Amino acid sequence: MKPQPNIDAIRRILVVGSGAMGTQIGALFALAGYDVTTSDLDASALDRSREEVRRRLGRLAEKGRRSSEEVESALARMSYTTDSFAAACEADFILEAAVERIDIKRKLFADLDAAAPDHAILATNSSTIPSSVLMDATTRPDRVCNMHFFNPALVMACVEVVRNPETSDATVDTTVALAEKLGKQPVRINREIPGFVANRLLRALRAEALELEAAGIASFEDIDVAARTALGHPMGPFELMDLVGIDVAYLVRAAEHEQTGNPADLPHPSLKKMYEQGHYGRKTGRGWYDYEAQP
Template identity: 60%
Template sequence: MTDLTSSIKNITVIGAGTMGSQIAMVAALAGYGTSLVDINERQLEQAKDQLWSRVDRDVEKGRRSAEAVEAAKARMHFSTDLEGAVSVSDFVIEAAIEDLKIKRELFANLDRIAPEHAILATNSSNIVSSKVADATNRPEKVCNMHFFNPALVMECVEVVPHERTSQATVETAAALAESFGKKVVKLNKEIPGFIANRLLNAIRREALSLHEEGIASAEDIDVAAKTALRHPMGPFELMDLVGIDVVYLIRMAEYEQTGNPESLPAQSVKRLYEQGDFGRKTGQGWYSYAN
């Protein structure tokens, strides 16, 4: 723990989906008192079951010690009480739905509840923090802190300031991520998609273009990405893993920010989204997962 993180004892993560729950577990494993908050009690129960199963499996495979996992479990709290958790937090990470209106309402509420010194970060990869910072009275303490899925495994965290974010906030967020065992990428200024996703989107956009123009099948494009470029997954396999719904909504969120028609989802992605074929989670996307 560095001087920058020595004042951080309690962390609250908002949103018990895959990203939020794993970010919370990462924080607990790093030694912080951690609250995972969601409005849905059932979602919290599912998150707890999935997290416990995952870290217990890590112990079985020798990736983590039983002592470290049990200590992290003891530091984790699951709650629907937003005010109770946030009121004693030194750092808040929002990982809720990618809806700007909801995020702005949430950040205004977090600003009202959280201690004056608390930093408010959003894990969003596409909604830049300037869009929510002005809903608070502490814009200098607001930034993006973007983890990658699965957060328990992926090393990278992008820390992104907006024009009014203080350097102290950037350095503290970066130091916190490093204390989690992550590799930090600091952007000098905000841009939708940040670095990794903009690189990924460029590959995805070209892959979709090749497919929609009939140049090659999704399967063959994936094979090329894996065997020629050494990517662990092809772009279509990755879309199925992330979720076609997530891919679609991220593109729509970027379009709402930029107004650029090039930000809109590809027609083939739009079609899958409207059919409800979201990939692995529904059993059908670019590929079938019926078995």
Template identity: 60%
Template sequence: MATTDISHVTVIGSGTMGAQIGMVSALSGYRTAIVDIAQDSLDRASEMLHTRMDRDVDKGRRTADDVRAAFDRLGFSLDRDTVVADTDFVIEAAIEDIEIKRSLFRDLDKVAPAHAILATNSSNIVSSSLADAVGRPDKVCNMHFFNPVLIMECVEVVPNEHTSQETVDTTVELARAFGKQPVLLKKEAPGFIANRLLNALRKEAVELYEDGVADFRDIDVAVKTALRHPMGPFELMDMTGIDVVYLIRMAEYAQTGDPASLPAQSVKDLYEKKQFGRKTGKGWYDYS
């Protein structure tokens, strides 16, 4: 299947990542559906996207006509099976829980057309751990976007040992059609490229903080002013979501069994307090 055969894209999950992936797809000319199990989640996603698009129009980044046309192509639905039965490419952006994803992929496989590709946006759960849950392992891969999806250009495309070359080529070309820069991995590695590099920096930053070497605020300042990163590692965790950071580490631990994969104690403490960062008003920093 080529990208010219793709007319309808479905995104499963209307969180920060899923909503933005859906918007990028619609802006790129594809009929797109964002699916979730809760209407309030869909309502929040719609409100967030309209706010962001209005701001982009006000700042001259997009035209009002382009945004209007994109929203005409974009739908929000609770009826997953009906939507997926009429789709060509599914991008799963659900919670980072391998059992939830495996169950979801089994369900998607039953209703999606035979030609449809089933991609996961997971940044840490490799698609080989999902492929054996479906009857089309050759059409399963990782298609990993970066937050904020509307701005970040990189998309990591990661095949597993069963993924066909056709699926790889189609996914890479779809990323390009979305206006992104695809990066193709030759084999699976939990965390892929960018997050493995980022995790190394984050791990060192948290160790410096937990060892009492420096306050997290000063570590962020050092990273921004000495390494010229746009955000410090603690600011980035707050933007990504402490819950996402925590669950990614737990998902990697489930795959590796290595205690070094577990989240740091300070991250665990914030997670248990439900202080997830910007989304809750407090994480490492207070946004209230």
């Protein structure tokens, strides 16, 4: 009988993918006292991730949100490697934060499953690809789930824990407890649905905002003002798209359409145009807003 997941057995974490989400999630685990390895095939991406973690945690210390000792201890618990599978051999919990492509994730999960200890949970941070399409690439479907963080992960409190039809209660309970140890507020999602919960709510708002802008009802700037001043949102839907990334918004909708086949799930033409032009928001200096022109 295979051992069941248990929060007390989790000591070493592997985060696969050193992009914006993987970088911050790794830092969260380290701040919570876990030994963390971040892996990526691209060594230069790992270098950028290491520097980004130092910068972000340094700012937490400067603002008094974390002590200098906490930050230094967290940094000392973090390591980086291009060999995901060697790191998986010692991991108790593995979180994948790689590109949003099912074929890549399935291959990755199969390889990680072969390397990881029997008790290890394999989780994906994907906001659109459910673990049910990944679980049969492994020999442990009961220990596979979504653990979906929100950007910026160091700030946003919500973590969605989504079970697939085979996910065990022990896996869900352990993943929820892990989110709580990170200081997050986990949301249990009992049945898979495209977009899960938070993004479905956000999608409805974003879709209406895009339609209002495309129809000339109001400018995207004024729509953002309405969201902030009337609804109390910290930022408007267009500002949020620029922060998260136009490319991310586009690829999320494309992935949802791939799952459902519903034409209504296709990315909005405005998103498609900006994606094809390479205007991804803050990360490229231009999205809905022009950040290069700002002082």
